[in-house]
Amino acid sequence: MRALICTAFDQPEALTVQSVPDPTPGPGEVILQVEAAGVNYPDALMVMGQYQVKPPLPFTPGAEAAGVISAVGEGVTHLRVGQRAAAFTGTGAFAERLLAPATSVMPLPDAVPSDVAAGLPLAFGTSMHALVDRAGLRAGETLLVLGAAGGVGLAAVMIGKALGARVIAAASSEEKLQLCREHGADETVNYSEGDLRERLKALTNGRGPDVIYDPVGGDLAEPALRSIGWGGRYLVVGFAGGGIPKLPLNLPLLKGASLVGVFWGEFARRDPRANARNLARLLGWVADGTIRPLVSERYPLERTPEALRALLERRVTGKVVVTP
Incomplete structure (x- = not known):
């Protein structure tokens, strides 16, 4: 096969x-014939040796994929050959076939196409x-999403709306903000123009957002945290802006706020049942149209480096996928 x-x-x-x-599948494993593989920021970091996990060399990058099961190993009873499925494996997805533990594989409803499903586990998970x-985002609360037009950011906008929150999407251009509005954002902020704190103050009548979702880090983090509402939760998701x-620490003290780390991969490993419940709920939302994931571009396997470069340079909106 090609990889x-x-x-x-x-x-x-x-x-x-x-x-x-x-x-070849061993006990408890399956082979997925890959129809699409999601492209994610951690994939690029891993290739460059800058991720917290460094696979032994050589390796095939690509954390997630969707397609059709072509073989099952001994002891696998809940999956079958010919079944459509998605998998999160951390590596190996940028290939024609993916070896996956059966515990990391979820069946797909017919209403969810493979290119959409390939981008669900990591970004939406x-x-x-x-x-x-x-x-613990509750209906009626205000959610601020930084980097809102990227893969995880746009997923947060859509999930926030599905949970009943008022969503403020922040991004660096009007084009990106228009995309956020098309996917449910109630208000938008262009943080390349003007004062982020003043804009958030105006949009929340001085109260500040209840939850801040931050996959960007860098220079946006402190003004965003200074804007948080009383009892707010600041979600540390990643550092796509380049700086940690x-x-x-007086800021969370003064607001009675919490800094909350988000490490989905470790959560999925430690509590696979809870993760499976979350993903099943997501699939239901996608199937009934509550959530409309955006696949903005599809790359052949040979052009995967271009996809990773676009991600590193923050030129990607929604999700991009590789189609081996």
């Missing part, structure tokens, strides 16, 4: 497509875990 191979921790452009042996499990902020 994208990382032979050294380097820039995405160093990745190459190679012919490798077909995988992260946002679901963040807003439901970590923030150093926040004054």
Whole structure:
């Protein structure tokens, strides 16, 4: 089969497509014939050796995929050959076939196409875990989403609306903000123009947002945290802006607020049943149209480095996928 191979921790452009042996499922494993694989920021960090997990070299990047099960290993009873499914494996998805533990695979309803499903586990799983499990977001509360037009950001906008929140989407251009409005944002803020704190103060009548979803970090973190409402929850999701902020700890004290870490991958490993419940709820929302995930571009396997570069340069809206 063909697979994208990382032979050294380097820039995405160093990745190459190679012919490798077909995988064979062992006990408790399945083979997924990959129809689409989601492209995520951690994939790029992993390729460059900047992620908290460093796979042994050489390896095939790609954390999530969707397609059709082509083989099942001994002991797998809840999945069958020919069944449509999605999987989150952390690595291996940028290939024609993916070896996956059966516990990481979820069947797909016919109403959810593979390119949409391929982008659900990480981006939507992260946002679901963040807003439901970590923030306890309630109907009627105000949610601020930073980096709202990106993969996890747009997922947070849609999930926030599905949960009944008032959603303020913040992004760096009017084009991105229009996309957020099309996917349910009630209010928008262009943080490349004007004062973020003053805009949030005006939009919340001085109260501030109840929950802040931050996958960006960098220079946006402190003004956002200074804007949070009393008893608010600040979700630390990632640092796509490039810098890990150093926040004054008097700020959560003065607002009775909480800084809450979000590490979906570890949550999914430690509590797979709770993660499965979240993903099943998400699939239901996608199937009935409550949530409309955006797949903005599809890349062939050979152009995966381009997709990763676009992600690193924050030129991506919604989700992009690789179609081996």
